[in-house]
Amino acid sequence: MIINLLSRAITMSTPLFFGSVSEVVAERSGVMVTAIEGIFLLGAWGGFVGTYLWGNAIFGLLLAMICGIAVAAIYGVVTIFMKQHQVVTGTALNILAIGFCAFFQRVLFGIPQIPLQIQPLSVIPIPILSEIPVLGELFFNKNILTYVAYVIIPIIHYMLYHTSLGLAIRSSGENPQAADVAGINVNRLRFLTVLFAGMMGGIAGAFYSVGFLGMFTTNMIGGRGWIAFAICFLGNWQITGAVIGTFVFGLAEALAIYMQSIGGGGFFPNELFIAFPYILTIVLTVMRRNFSVPANLGIPYIKEG
Amino acid sequence: MKRILNATWRDMVLTNFAAIVAGIVLSGALLLFLGIDPIFVFSTSIRAILTDGYTAADILLKATPLIMTALAFAFTYKANLFNIGAQGQFYMGAIAAIWLSLELQNRIPTALLLLIVLIGALAAGALIGGLIGFLKARFDSNEFLVSMMSSYVVLALMNYLLRTFLKETKGEYPQTDPIARSAWLPNLIKGTRLHYGFIISVLFAVLIWVLLYKTTLGFRIRAVGQNSRASALSGISPTKIYVIAFLISGALAGVAGFTEMNGVQHMLIQDFNPEMGAAGLGIAILANANPIGIIFASILYGALNVIGTQMGRIPGANVPSSIVSLMQGFVMLFVIMAYYARTKIASRREKNKRKREAALS
Numbered sequence: 001m002i003i004n005l006l007s008r009a010i011t012m013s014t015p016l017f018f019g020s021v022s023e024v025v026a027e028r029s030g031v032m033v034t035a036i037e038g039i040f041l042l043g044a045w046g047g048f049v050g051t052y053l054w055g056n057a058i059f060g061l062l063l064a065m066i067c068g069i070a071v072a073a074i075y076g077v078v079t080i081f082m083k084q085h086q087v088v089t090g091t092a093l094n095i096l097a098i099g100f101c102a103f104f105q106r107v108l109f110g111i112p113q114i115p116l117q118i119q120p121l122s123v124i125p126i127p128i129l130s131e132i133p134v135l136g137e138l139f140f141n142k143n144i145l146t147y148v149a150y151v152i153i154p155i156i157h158y159m160l161y162h163t164s165l166g167l168a169i170r171s172s173g174e175n176p177q178a179a180d181v182a183g184i185n186v187n188r189l190r191f192l193t194v195l196f197a198g199m200m201g202g203i204a205g206a207f208y209s210v211g212f213l214g215m216f217t218t219n220m221i222g223g224r225g226w227i228a229f230a231i232c233f234l235g236n237w238q239i240t241g242a243v244i245g246t247f248v249f250g251l252a253e254a255l256a257i258y259m260q261s262i263g264g265g266g267f268f269p270n271e272l273f274i275a276f277p278y279i280l281t282i283v284l285t286v287m288r289r290n291f292s293v294p295a296n297l298g299i300p301y302i303k304e305g
Numbered sequence: 306m307k308r309i310l311n312a313t314w315r316d317m318v319l320t321n322f323a324a325i326v327a328g329i330v331l332s333g334a335l336l337l338f339l340g341i342d343p344i345f346v347f348s349t350s351i352r353a354i355l356t357d358g359y360t361a362a363d364i365l366l367k368a369t370p371l372i373m374t375a376l377a378f379a380f381t382y383k384a385n386l387f388n389i390g391a392q393g394q395f396y397m398g399a400i401a402a403i404w405l406s407l408e409l410q411n412r413i414p415t416a417l418l419l420l421i422v423l424i425g426a427l428a429a430g431a432l433i434g435g436l437i438g439f440l441k442a443r444f445d446s447n448e449f450l451v452s453m454m455s456s457y458v459v460l461a462l463m464n465y466l467l468r469t470f471l472k473e474t475k476g477e478y479p480q481t482d483p484i485a486r487s488a489w490l491p492n493l494i495k496g497t498r499l500h501y502g503f504i505i506s507v508l509f510a511v512l513i514w515v516l517l518y519k520t521t522l523g524f525r526i527r528a529v530g531q532n533s534r535a536s537a538l539s540g541i542s543p544t545k546i547y548v549i550a551f552l553i554s555g556a557l558a559g560v561a562g563f564t565e566m567n568g569v570q571h572m573l574i575q576d577f578n579p580e581m582g583a584a585g586l587g588i589a590i591l592a593n594a595n596p597i598g599i600i601f602a603s604i605l606y607g608a609l610n611v612i613g614t615q616m617g618r619i620p621g622a623n624v625p626s627s628i629v630s631l632m633q634g635f636v637m638l639f640v641i642m643a644y645y646a647r648t649k650i651a652s653r654r655e656k657n658k659r660k661r662e663a664a665l666s
Contacts, residue, residue, distance in 0.1 A: 102625065
């Protein structure tokens with residue numbers, strides 16, 4: 001049972017990995033991607049539409065990435081180049097995303113008699129590795145997106161801390177004036193990290209529709225984008241912190257699903273388990289001290305002169 | 306000096322107007338995807354509003370709770386704090402309002418009941434808001450995240466209560482019993498749904514304006530918002546201000562729960578009005594967090610809402626309800642862009658002025 005729970009935790013962590021790790025990259029460059037909830041939602045929708053219309057999850061994932069990048073591009077233009085408030089812009093885009101998805105769902109599919117279904121991504125056991133007792137079930141019996149996460153996270157970690165690109169990103173968030181003097185185009189770099197977060201957030205959203213449920217509703221993200229956003233804070237703007245935080249939330253979500261399936265043991269109401277990840281966020285936010293916030297997080301960079 | 310002030314006013318009106326029109330036109334154009342003639346549905350629904358008092362009054366009805374949630378956001382915004390959890394505080398107010406109404410109805414006179422319910426809803430919202438403010442003041446925890454997450458927790462609490470203690474006597478759906486007529490907020494205009502809640506909301510807006518701009522507390526709140534370190538040095542305790550600002554903010558959102566329960570819905574239903582908090586934020590931004598401006602911006606949002614619903618009622622047109630959030634989202638986005646346009650216009654004006662002065666000398 002515990003192995004089952006942990007295995008499910010890793011599955012449920014997958015979208016949060018994509019969301020929180022890319023949020024870390026964007027925030028280290030100085031931009032909070034507060035449109036993340038809308039990016040997730042549009043990713044979920046794009047993933048569903050692509051898969052349904054072209055019958056192949058690859059197209060779904062591609063469309064999800066494009067949708068995520070599109071939201072991120074609007075967000076980036078308004079917050080970075082027009083220098084408008086990040087929280088406010090994000091909220092506007094999150095509302096717009098709900099209306100947009102509901103509207104174009106109707107444009108494409110009308111009002112279907114029965115809910116539209118797609119085949120969720122299948123589990124691909126990795127030969128040999130999946131045979132290993134315990135570890136095989138935990139790590140190597142997942143769908144493709146989880147494997148992508150395994151590969152991409154170390155790459156992002158390496159990029160952020162051990163390459164000149166990573167240094168440029170981190171200095172844009174810490175001291176944009178100095179970065180500018182060193183010849184880095186701060187705003188362009190920030191815009192690119194936001195687009196990157198859009199792409200990754202799109203995949204994250206697609207996980208819920210294409211990878212997991214095989215359907216789409218406008219309330220299916222239900223604050224998961226915000227949780228990824230919170231994990232970035234709680235993980236202290238570090239990739240490793242985000243990975244640990246993601247796993248904790250994946251576990252919370254797996255536990256919630258498990259407790260609901262056994263009826264809460266009869267004593268605790270289901271709603272408590274639904275609220276559990278959100279309560280956990282509040283508790284961790286309150287407990288967490290000594291953040292090392294990127295010094296220029298959320299502050300638009302205005303070139304002197 | 307006066308000319309510049311007039312010019313900025315004119316910019317504000319013109320750019321915001323352009324943003325609103327652009328948002329509506331763009332959403333209307335999207336209707337073409339559904340093969341709907343946007344000019345026909347817009348003109349039909351606007352005609353319905355102009356000719357039918359019931360529908361016209363619905364605009365103010367829809368604006369009523371929005372004024373409160375927008376005030377809730379604006380109030381903390383003035384202290385440079387973010388209360389993203391107005392939705393949860395609104396739900397909390399609604400829970401308190403419906404529970405108190407069901408307990409007290411037909412036992413005490415209507416006026417007394419409504420007063421108690423108003424205070425109850427206000428206190429319930431203030432409880433959640435105050436908790437967020439306390440966590441911010443005591444533990445310096447990020448109020449943006451905590452308030453955001455609190456909404457989801459309150460939503461779960463509401464669903465729990467609707468399934469258990471507050472469930473209707475028939476026991477069929479997750480909703481409460483309807484409250485008795487004697488516990489309703491009285492009608493403001495006969496033959497419409499508009500109720501006294503609108504007056505209450507407007508009064509609160511005026512009250513908040515006075516509080517912010519005419520009292521020492523308001524001055525302190527705005528001082529903390531402008532520079533918390535400087536105001537701490539001058540003897541204002543920012544932590545105290547955090548708690549007070551969030552208490553009041555939560556209370557305002559809680560009142561919206563009261564006006565919706567006792568004025569409109571008369572019962573608590575699962576998942577009702579899910580966009581109240583986010584729409585309030587949009588309105589506060591549109592009004593530049595000015596309490597009086599919020600009244601008018603809320604009426605605009607109410608109008609968009611009623612136009613959308615009216616379109617949905619046109620027989621054979623099949624306009625989806627998502628047109629409302631499309632319009633609201635686009636308007637909000639363009640209003641944000643209008644801020645940018647204004648700074649551009651202002652800086653160009655400044656440059657021209659300097660050029661003129663240079664040419665003169």
